[in-house]
Amino acid sequence: xxxQQWLFSVKGRLGRRDFWIWIGLWLCAMALLFxxxxxxxxxxxxxxxILVCLLWPxxxxxxxxxxxxxxSGAWALxxxxxxxxxxxNWNMLPGVWQWAVGQLLPTIIMVMxxxxxxxxxxxxxxxxYGKTTAEVRFRQFTNNVQQ
Numbered sequence: 473x474x475x476q477q478w479l480f481s482v483k484g485r486l487g488r489r490d491f492w493i494w495i496g497l498w499l500c501a502m503a504l505l506f507x508x509x510x511x512x513x514x515x516x517x518x519x520x521x522i523l524v525c526l527l528w529p530x531x532x533x534x535x536x537x538x539x540x541x542x543x544s545g546a547w548a549l550x551x552x553x554x555x556x557x558x559x560x561n562w563n564m565l566p567g568v569w570q571w572a573v574g575q576l577l578p579t580i581i582m583v584m585x586x587x588x589x590x591x592x593x594x595x596x597x598x599x600x601y602g603k604t605t606a607e608v609r610f611r612q613f614t615n616n617v618q619q
Contacts, residue, residue, distance in 0.1 A: 473606040478536075479529040482545055486536035487605040491589060494533040501526065539601035540594030547585075554581035 477483075478490065502523075509519035535545035557578045562570040594605055 473608050475608060475610070478533070478608045480532055482532050482535040484536055484602045485540035485594060485599075485605045486533060487540060487594060487607060488537075488590060490608045491533060491537045493608075494529070495590070498526065498530060534589065537589045537594075539599075540605050541588060541592065542595040542599050542601070550581050551585055554578040554585070 473484065473486075473490075478486070478494075505514070505519050505522055508514035509516050531548060534548045534551065538545055538547050555578070558574050560574065562574045565573060597604060
């Protein structure tokens, strides 16, 4: 799999190693991005734009990892739900329900998705989303850049 397929295509399957490589790169990018925005080196609007630009590659990696687990890419919508639930004002609910819906439920969804995508092995052999998992060819990319 090429780097372009890795980051921009939702077709195919992706193994745990390449999933964790993207998650690590994404976390480093977020830490740098918000550090620069927090120190007023980068405007908040520019940081937000970069964050939005990183959503597509993240979605592509997550969907391919879900495919490797034999699941539809629609399961990725659970991550959107977990991201949006804390943003809602849950004051209309009684005491403990505010915490349960606004904090506990998103945490459970995120932990379960992280375990499913990052810890569990994908389906062995071919499944309905493609042949066996193809690793990203990082070396081929660096060789092409040097030439």
